[in-house]
Amino acid sequence: ALPARAANADAHSYAQPDVVRVSHIDLDLSADFDAKVLHGHADLHLEWQDRSARELRLDTRELTIEKVEVSRNGRRWREAGFGLADADAILGQQLSIAIERQQPKIVRVHYRTAPTASGLQWLDAVQTLGKAQPFMFSQSQAIHARSWVPLQDTPAVRFTYAAKLAVPPGLLALMSAENPQQPSEDGRYRFRMSQPIPSYLMAIAVGRLAFEAIGERAGVYAEPERLAASVHEFADTERMIGVAESLYGDYRWGRYDLLILPPSFPYGGMENPRLSFITPTVIAGDRSLVALIAHELAHSWSGNLVTNDNWNEFWLNEGFTSYVENRIIEALFGAERANMEFVLDTRGLADDFRSLPVSEDLQRLRPDISRLDPDAVYTTTAYTKGSWFLKYLERRVGRERLDAFLRSYFDHYAFKSIGTDTFLDYLQANLLADAGDAVPAAELQAWLNQPGIPEFAPVYEARAFAAIDAARAGFLSGDIGAAGLPGKDWNTHEWLYFLDGLPQEVDGERLAALDEAFTLTRTGNSEIAFAWFQIGIRNGYAVIRPQLERFLMEVGRRKFVVPLYRSLAARDADREWAKSVFDKARTGYHPITTGSVEEVFARAANR
Numbered sequence: 001a002l003p004a005r006a007a008n009a010d011a012h013s014y015a016q017p018d019v020v021r022v023s024h025i026d027l028d029l030s031a032d033f034d035a036k037v038l039h040g041h042a043d044l045h046l047e048w049q050d051r052s053a054r055e056l057r058l059d060t061r062e063l064t065i066e067k068v069e070v071s072r073n074g075r076r077w078r079e080a081g082f083g084l085a086d087a088d089a090i091l092g093q094q095l096s097i098a099i100e101r102q103q104p105k106i107v108r109v110h111y112r113t114a115p116t117a118s119g120l121q122w123l124d125a126v127q128t129l130g131k132a133q134p135f136m137f138s139q140s141q142a143i144h145a146r147s148w149v150p151l152q153d154t155p156a157v158r159f160t161y162a163a164k165l166a167v168p169p170g171l172l173a174l175m176s177a178e179n180p181q182q183p184s185e186d187g188r189y190r191f192r193m194s195q196p197i198p199s200y201l202m203a204i205a206v207g208r209l210a211f212e213a214i215g216e217r218a219g220v221y222a223e224p225e226r227l228a229a230s231v232h233e234f235a236d237t238e239r240m241i242g243v244a245e246s247l248y249g250d251y252r253w254g255r256y257d258l259l260i261l262p263p264s265f266p267y268g269g270m271e272n273p274r275l276s277f278i279t280p281t282v283i284a285g286d287r288s289l290v291a292l293i294a295h296e297l298a299h300s301w302s303g304n305l306v307t308n309d310n311w312n313e314f315w316l317n318e319g320f321t322s323y324v325e326n327r328i329i330e331a332l333f334g335a336e337r338a339n340m341e342f343v344l345d346t347r348g349l350a351d352d353f354r355s356l357p358v359s360e361d362l363q364r365l366r367p368d369i370s371r372l373d374p375d376a377v378y379t380t381t382a383y384t385k386g387s388w389f390l391k392y393l394e395r396r397v398g399r400e401r402l403d404a405f406l407r408s409y410f411d412h413y414a415f416k417s418i419g420t421d422t423f424l425d426y427l428q429a430n431l432l433a434d435a436g437d438a439v440p441a442a443e444l445q446a447w448l449n450q451p452g453i454p455e456f457a458p459v460y461e462a463r464a465f466a467a468i469d470a471a472r473a474g475f476l477s478g479d480i481g482a483a484g485l486p487g488k489d490w491n492t493h494e495w496l497y498f499l500d501g502l503p504q505e506v507d508g509e510r511l512a513a514l515d516e517a518f519t520l521t522r523t524g525n526s527e528i529a530f531a532w533f534q535i536g537i538r539n540g541y542a543v544i545r546p547q548l549e550r551f552l553m554e555v556g557r558r559k560f561v562v563p564l565y566r567s568l569a570a571r572d573a574d575r576e577w578a579k580s581v582f583d584k585a586r587t588g589y590h591p592i593t594t595g596s597v598e599e600v601f602a603r604a605a606n607r
């Protein structure tokens with residue numbers, strides 16, 4: 001049972017920021033790749049808000065707490081009593097530390113993580129590209145930092161941190177902090193993040209990594225075998241930083257580097273400050289999927305600088321970021337490309353609304369997920385509906401005024417965590433006050449509180465897509481040979497639009513003809529592969545199976561594998577095969593991915 005909570009508390013954390021706030025964390029950890037654990041201690045520097053409080057509550061999940069000490073000055077330590085509550089399936093375990101006599105300035109928690117820590121993935125060498133050294137990386141968003149550090153795991157609390165890390169010599173250790181660019185000789189590293197961040201932005205990665213600069217403030221870390229391809233793919237990153245700064249103000253984090261993870265990474269990217277974690281599935285060879293880099297970079301303003309203060313407000317992070325992402329793409333590659341990407345995103349949102357077990361509440365920008373696992377209710381609503389709302393504001397008040405407002409908003413709330421009500425107050429006072437009736441209150445409320453997309457949402461089109469609609473109609477109606485197959489000069493986004501618009505049923509002969517002409521089953525573009533596999537699954541196009549199995553064995557990105565397993569599990573002819581693939585693939589998946597796929601098969605069994 002969840003403890004009684006202060007009115008504005010974060011339902012996904014046992015922390016009590018109204019009682020005490022962690023202002024800084026010093027980590028001193030060793031990475032044991034044989035046992036697949038981190039162990040050592042965390043020093044939490046405290047700022048007491050309630051001088052009468054006699055308890056410190058922290059979030060943990062599967063941590064073994066060995067000892068707790070307290071100190072007033074960081075020199076003299078005294079052991080403290082502590083207790084771990086029963087584990088909650090979503091929140092993990094509350095760690096309660098007894099405070100006797102004077103309230104301490106620092107609490108030192110001696111602990112070790114579990115090999116099954118939900119926020120860490122430990123890969124054996126054979127699971128990496130180079131197959132020479134093991135690899136470990138974290139994913140803390142939304143509530144997984146607690147599985148590798150005992151802390152106040154809520155975005156409402158922001159803290160600086162420093163770390164001492166010991167790893168096997170020869171491996172490079174990185175964090176969401178000031179980073180080395182070469183491995184240390186003895187495997188010992190020191191890190192510092194001197195700007196206050198929320199816990200979900202704590203990050204760590206250790207592996208056989210090399211670095212190459214791709215600009216004045218940007219560089220790429222990757223396994224040596226993947227470095228050249230990564231450097232080529234993300235060559236525009238420095239330009240993206242410059243464009244984003246010209247639109248929304250200075251980049252406040254120093255460096256902006258990219259860490260290319262093994263393909264088991266569960267997300268496209270994770271906006272860990274100073275070091276975005278990136279999936280290798282966006283290395284398409286033609287830079288067609290770099291909107292993801294624009295997205296993670298954009299988080300340097302929305303999400304990392306101005307942060308949602310709980311996970312019901314996720315749209316404050318992701319909606320603003322998706323809007324800024326699209327503006328960066330437009331500035332670099334033109335309005336047509338930006339429109340194509342937004343139109344595809346809106347079609348993806350419509351799919352989510354149609355296909356996911358998405359309750360009506362999850363179609364709202366501000367759902368109430370207080371009693372739910374954030375990973376289990378993850379949809380594109382916050383991203384695409386959120387950015388659509390900002391595009392609506394842009395259309396109503398004009399781009400120049402909206403940009404000026406966003407610059408002011410990011411600056412005013414820099415390094416703070418807020419909720420939507422605070423945003424709305426600032427919007428009213430600084431944009432709508434002199435916008436007349438451009439944004440009626442009823443429309444504002446519809447965007448923020450109603451499910452679905454308002455009928456007054458602005459419509460976006462891409463010029464190239466009209467011709468593709470015609471080509472698709474011809475492909476589906478004519479005899480295949482006569483009309484000739486469309487698509488020989490299409491770019492990634494045009495292909496995605498063509499495939500997305502195909503009906504649920506397409507006869508095998510047409511699929512085979514497309515495959516024959518454009519080798520779609522063997523494409524190296526993960527987005528096209530995903531779209532094509534979905535079409536093949538629902539039409540029983542068995543030719544895809546060997547490549548689909550290879551994809552599911554190699555790639556752990558939830559965006560792809562969860563819907564693919566969902567489609568396979570929905571078909572009697574594919575369910576057992578899919579389970580056999582999952583049984584082989586799961587050891588290579590991140591715990592977050594494994595959990596989601598298990599949920600897919602559990603739902604299918606209960607259908």
Ligand SMILES: CC/C=C\C/C=C\C[C@@H](O)/C=C/C=C/C=C\[C@@H](O)CCCC(=O)O
Nearest residue numbers: 141142267268269311314374375377378559
């Ligand atoms: C209604 C949902 C409310 C809150 C959910 C909060 C977090 C969900 C948790 O699963 C963490 C998500 C992290 C996402 C990280 C990167 C994304 O921006 C991109 C993911 C999609 C992709 O693979 O491209």
Ligand SMILES: [Zn+2]
Nearest residue numbers: 295299318321
């Ligand atoms: Zn994001």
